[in-house]
Amino acid sequence: DAKTTQPTSMDCAEGRAANLPCNHSTISGNEYVYWYRQIHSQGPQYIIHGLKNNETNEMASLIITEDRKSSTLILPHATLRDTAVYYCIVRNAGGTSYGKLTFGQGTILTVHP
Amino acid sequence: DSGVTQTPKHLITATGQRVTLRCSPRSGDLSVYWYQQSLDQGLQFLIQYYNGEERAKGNILERFSAQQFPDLHSELNLSSLELGDSALYFCASSAGHGTKEIYGYTFGSGTRLTVV
Numbered sequence: 001d002a003k004t005t006q007p008t009s010m011d012c013a014e015g016r017a018a019n020l021p022c023n024h025s026t027i028s029g030n031e032y033v034y035w036y037r038q039i040h041s042q043g044p045q046y047i048i049h050g051l052k053n054n055e056t057n058e059m060a061s062l063i064i065t066e067d068r069k070s071s072t073l074i075l076p077h078a079t080l081r082d083t084a085v086y087y088c089i090v091r092n093a094g095g096t097s098y099g100k101l102t103f104g105q106g107t108i109l110t111v112h113p
Numbered sequence: 114d115s116g117v118t119q120t121p122k123h124l125i126t127a128t129g130q131r132v133t134l135r136c137s138p139r140s141g142d143l144s145v146y147w148y149q150q151s152l153d154q155g156l157q158f159l160i161q162y163y164n165g166e167e168r169a170k171g172n173i174l175e176r177f178s179a180q181q182f183p184d185l186h187s188e189l190n191l192s193s194l195e196l197g198d199s200a201l202y203f204c205a206s207s208a209g210h211g212t213k214e215i216y217g218y219t220f221g222s223g224t225r226l227t228v229v
Contacts, residue, residue, distance in 0.1 A: 034217050043115065043203050043220030044156070087156075093215060100146065100169055101205075101218055103156035 004088045009108040018075040020107050022088030025069040032093045035073045037084040078111045117221035119204050125227045131192040134224045138185055138206030145187040151200035162187055163209045194228045201225050
């Protein structure tokens with residue numbers, strides 16, 4: 001699976017948008033971008049995934065660049081409960097074979113009042 | 114509630130002992146994954162089972178073993194425990210096949226193992 005690079009930590013004011021970047025310059029054509037988050041020792045929680053189109057769900061938006069070498073997770077109105085470690089993961093999803101999720105160090109997002 | 118059930122939530126045991134961690138996957142999921150998270154290591158993939166068979170192995174020690182039963186629940190056995198085995202152990206499940214697999218994993222709330 002392709003390697004990802006994320007900033008170690010980021011801060012955001014409550015109510016503002018949180019934009020979390022991720023570089024995955026070696027991503028291959030059949031790899032999806034996934035975002036998970038882990039809130040203080042709880043099990044990681046799925047947020048969103050995408051292949052090449054931008055995606056939006058009730059939790060967040062995912063913007064993937066046209067060359068797919070980077071992406072941004074957007075939490076449109078961050079709350080204190082969004083304070084967590086956010087993981088960007090690329091995962092092989094070619095054909096019927098799906099690779100395991102490999103977690104890096106992630107970005108510690110701290111939302112301030 | 115994610116639908117993935119892990120028991121026990123907490124476990125304290127002595128060095129040299131053996132413990133069993135249990136995981137019930139989300140209804141309909143055929144794949145089970147085990148991860149270890151210690152303070153200095155992050156989330157480390159241990160092993161994956163699909164419909165009762167081992168599918169992938171990660172950094173799992175020889176003292177650790179796992180299995181998935183016909184009812185799809187899984188157990189992770191940790192033996193000859195050492196202080197360094199103290200960690201959070203997470204189980205995750207996924208469809209394992211078909212279009213639902215694209216949504217990735219659902220994690221349980223974990224078992225916190227403390228070896229004293």
